[in-house]
Amino acid sequence: MRAAKADKAGAEPMRVAGRIGRSGWSLARPHPVPPPGRAFQTDDIQDELDAVERVQTAMTEVGVDDVSFSAKIESTGTTVLRLLGPSPAVEPGIGNPHPGAIILIEDSLPEPWRRLPDPTHEARPASSADPELLERTLRERLPDAIGATEEEIATAEARLGVCLPEELKVLYRVTRARWEDWGDDYETADGVFGAVRCELSSVDDLYAAEASTRHCRWEHAAMKAVVTRPDAAVQSVVGSPGW
Structure with a gap:
């Protein structure tokens, strides 16, 4: 990610962010365009796949499903990395490194x-x-x-x-x-x-x-409402134990 922004680097710190989960990831990194007539292949991003796999392996070892990160990289190379790990109080974001909903009461449900x-x-x-x-x-x-x-x-x-x-x-x-x-x-x-x-x-x-x-x-x-019509054969609920 740092190399992808190298041509824009200057005196100001470079900032990158992303998210990696067990089954997918989202990184602000441009992918190479394949030559005309050829489909995009995994070999085109093998360095990214290798890097993500190393992180996923480490996550598996410690039992983490999802982690988001941001980093500030100085022109000197000094880097400050921030990790947003899993928390019962915060849902992960969708396709981005930013947290999703903050849950004020643990294990609460809509x-x-x-x-x-x-x-x-x-x-x-x-x-x-x-x-x-x-x-x-x-x-x-x-x-x-x-x-x-x-x-x-x-x-x-x-x-x-x-x-x-x-x-x-x-x-x-x-x-x-x-x-x-x-x-x-x-x-x-x-x-x-x-x-x-x-x-x-x-x-x-x-x-x-x-x-x-x-x-x-x-x-x-939290934006859903449950309504059962008077003539409905089955009650409209999210779930029913034993159903």
Whole structure:
């Protein structure tokens, strides 16, 4: 980053800033333009990749997910580096080194993320529910699918602490929805999603829809309101334990 600004260097200190996370980074550094007819390649920024990888390795060793930095570099080379590490009081910024929302109360959540569904004691499976018909239909649509075993379904229930509805068990008995079963092929996965009419998580990745598993940045979540229409079949909430 210093070298990229070297041609503009003068008597005034040079200032640079950036952000590096486990899965990405944002550095104010211009990238070279590839010659006409050739696409941009990783070799074009190999020095940047190597530098970022060294930082990411160090972050992994100390268990840090994200770090932002700024530096003031004097013309003499003397440098003052400031690091903004993770904090429960500050969310990281989006694509820049500056902090995001300041959280005044640790572990607090925006109102929509705190709201639980209203109790509905009369809720029960629809009269049209037909697990046997569902299984026949799914097997017709997905004749080559690999289904979950009863042991795998029971393991998921034990991990979640809830009993899965019978229709959901039928779904996973037909397809356990593991990427390796699809050969890590997006087209095959899309075929499964089209057959079941949703983007399906594998039986191993099922999770309870709660605030902790449906995180949203404060700056976005605090601007949301939860409203359930009178004729809605499902309450509009961020999550529901056991849903």
